[in-house]
Amino acid sequence: MLSAKYNDNKRYVIGVIGDIPALLTFWQMFKDQSNEAVLSEIGVVAAALPGETVLPEAHDSGHHIPTYAGYRAMLKAHPEINMVIETTGRSALVHELREYLPASVTLVERGAANFFINLLTSDKIWVACKADLLHTQNMLKTIIDQMDQEMLFLDNRGTIVDMNRAVLEKAGATKLKLMGRPYGEVFLGVDDPEAECDGDPLLVTLQTGETAEGVTSQVDTDGRMRYYRVYTHPVADEDGSISHVVAVRRDITQRTSIEQRLQQAEKLASIGELSTYMAHEIRNPLFAISGFANSLIRSPELSEKMREKVSIILEESKRLDLILKSLLNFTRPTGAEVHEVDLNELIRVTMGVMSLPCQNQRVECTVDLDESAALVKANPDLIKQCLINLVKNSLEAMENGGRLLVTSSMNPDFVVLSVEDTGHGIPLDIRDKIFSPFFSTRGKGHGLGLAQTRKIIDEIGGDVDLVSKENVGTKITLYLPPILAVADQQESE
Template sequence: MNRLKLNIARKKPGFVPPLVMVGVLVVLLPVFILMTLDRVKKQDEFIRERFLITGTSLIRTFEAGTRIGMLSMQWGTKRIQSMLEATAGQPDVAYIIITDAMGKIIAHSDAVMVGKIYDRWAELGPLPGDPQRIFSRALNTREGPVLEVVKRFVPFHSMFRGRRRGPVHGPDPGCGNMPPGSFGTERSVRSAFGAFGQTDHYIFAGLSMAGVQADQARGYKNIVIKALLFFVFCCSGIIALFALQAYRGAQSSLEQVKAFSDNVVQNMPSGLITLDTDFNVTSTNRAAEKILGEIPEKACPRMAAMAAEISGAGGVASGEIALNQKGKGDLRLDMTVSAIPADEDQIQGFVLLFRDLTQIRDLKKQVETNQRLAAIGKLAAGVAHEIRNPLSSIKGFATYFARQYENEPEDVEIARIMVREVERMDRSITQLLEFAKPMAVQIKQTRIESFIRHSLKLVSHDLGKKKIHVETDIRTKRETIHTDPERICQVLVNLYMNALNAMDSHGILEVGVADVSDNLEIRVADNGCGIPAKDLEKIFDPYFTTRAKGTGLGLSIAHRIVENLNGDIRVESRPTKGSVFYITLPDNEKIE
């Protein structure tokens, strides 16, 4: 029990061990770091995708404008340069460049750069030949970070898709103010575009990302804050679950300890009573109720006096006290009183432990009885044969004198009295020998109703002479029991004869059989004269009898037989009201 209390003290309700919290952090921290990095990566991809779409739209819009200008208004390189410079003035556009296949700048948002070689051309690698394919890369320039979108520049390619190559007669609706027949062939168009008549041109749109860096930083901050909050929330939730589990475990352990303590207290053999500081009874156990009977609300004066002795000095007080119980006489108890401590030298109550010294007296009496029986056994073994031989001679001579003086009635009567007394002495010696020698029992399966009927049949003649009415009540659910039927019949016959001698004519003998727990209980009751209270404790002692012709060994032998069968026999009796004997027998298949 102390070990259980120690474990409960270590497991406080809601307490989570540090290792559990470290384990939660070790498991969750990498997960949330990966989740945060994934969110950041997705945000970067979203921004890049957004700028890529913006750059692609810008290129395609410029490409469409260039196409329309070339076809309808005969734009040349200067007009395209002007349009490029105007377009580059839009927000977030760092530069727009058109180069040929060798990296020479044909048009640039900064006119100074026209005719030069694009300085980052060597870093490009193979460029896409498909006009529909878009290529992008991130750069760090003097103006700041830039997302550069690259596409093959083909402003005139779509004009000839699905057209015939012969001369065109009449104006072309898509050529605006162009002279009729000016763009009759693809070759003539390329020639008219001058510098843009080359086969491969590339357009570069640089989108400045400096403006979104602050937004991106705020986005990173929000992602980190949300991740931390979510991380703290999850950690708190998991730790709360562990704390709840620990609390439930501690509560369950406390309930187990309480149940264990209550079970120990209720089933301990000694009586236990707790008192408050005013000596009021606050709790008891079953042993206390069994010893004291009805428990008063306030402790008796002797108990309160013992508790008062330690209320000031502390420690433990013990001693033997006597209580006067109504109808039961004095009850002597061996009692120990100790204080229930509270905070700092305060007492919140008292614990009283006690045991009934009556049991000790009974044990002492039983030891004395066993010692007497041992002495009787030794005496009986040494004297029985020495007495029986002279008794046989006396009986023989008395029989002889009865025949010799058969004409003298007085002498014959004296001789017969001598024979009867010798026979009575022989029976006493026989009972003494049977009582003193070790008793052997033969256990076998026996029908209950059969040995009850048989035992009554053995005394039916004596019962009939006094016109005793017999009532039987067999209520057991079992049909058989493992016991020694001969010995049990002997016990029952002794009880029947005692009841017969205690009753007048027309008395009532009751024999009942019932199940009590796992045992069989046989009840023999009569309405005779009863047994005085002062003799109840002596009736099973050897040679104790209240009848002039009794040997005093019948009930002693019955008691010994029942004990050898692992049973119990007890009596309840009131003068003039009759007596009831209870025999409790276990169903033993084997008695060792």
């Protein structure tokens, strides 16, 4: 019994000629090497078995394939046949068919049939493999482009050969512009392509052949500090040598900010314990020193030179006591009462006081207030102290004059107070330390101004943001919680 794939819409309508053993051998080969794509174009509609007295029946998926005692009867019954395949290889039969078949019917001898089937099968398999490969490639590209992390595909010299969509969106550039550039320009912010970056994970991966990671920081176009963790993964050839590297960059700015806040909280806790000890152990002898110095300076027997020395002791004792008070005040909770604060009015009053220092330093001060801003939930004296701290810092950054802008505004969650100057800016290497207690770039003061400001804003549920560019200026923004319209209702309930 023969088996075939039958369809009325075939590109090749075939009649097969041969004895039963030859036909079975040919058809088994055809089935083994064909696939759905091949069978969809080829249809065997009839078979001729010359010399057979008893003809077998043939079926394919319920379709009947008639058999005939001779090829002439087959062609007469099926004029749609456009190809005849002779499977016996007998030269006399082949010669007879060449003489009889019309020009519209192609004769395919046994050897040619084998070649024809193999060629058609290979072509269809190649097309199917290509389609499958394109589908897999598109699916992989779609997955990579959907990832939030930036991904660069590098050669073994660190040159960019491809990237995902996140890189293009972050860089604001086209793929053509980034192709061929050193990866350090994109991921590490290294201006010189030849420069090496300390802890560059790509160098570690190329040297060791293992996955590596590192942390880098950059100042974005808005002057904000951003932190990134960069991972590099080697891609090896069959011989084990690195041919490519996949570099992944993840933004960890938010996590770093939380870690810095936790570190500062731990630092404040340690300072609190230390200040309690200092107050107990230092203030008592300091009180005695000040008392005896006051007694000595009132003595008429004291010479002028000695009086000057005792005066120095008194001044230094007062300065030490002031430092202790500042330290104790910083480490303790403010405990200040929270009220409804009209931020705009507070800014007007405070900047009225600070206008004279601005004039003396040739600083042009501008105040821009949003009259629609909500009332703020805070202590007015403490917010005034924060504003004065920010203005003083700005004035110290503009020793030769400049411009100072103080603004109020609203966003969906907070009332916003900003102080922006055109000073020298904050260097990148100390930006992480600006809000740390006792850190100061000047020889005077205790370095508690900005640390105290952040502490006050944190305690009322606000936030502090720093934007700075060297030789351009600095902007510090305080986010203050507004008074909610439901507060009175809750209190009355």
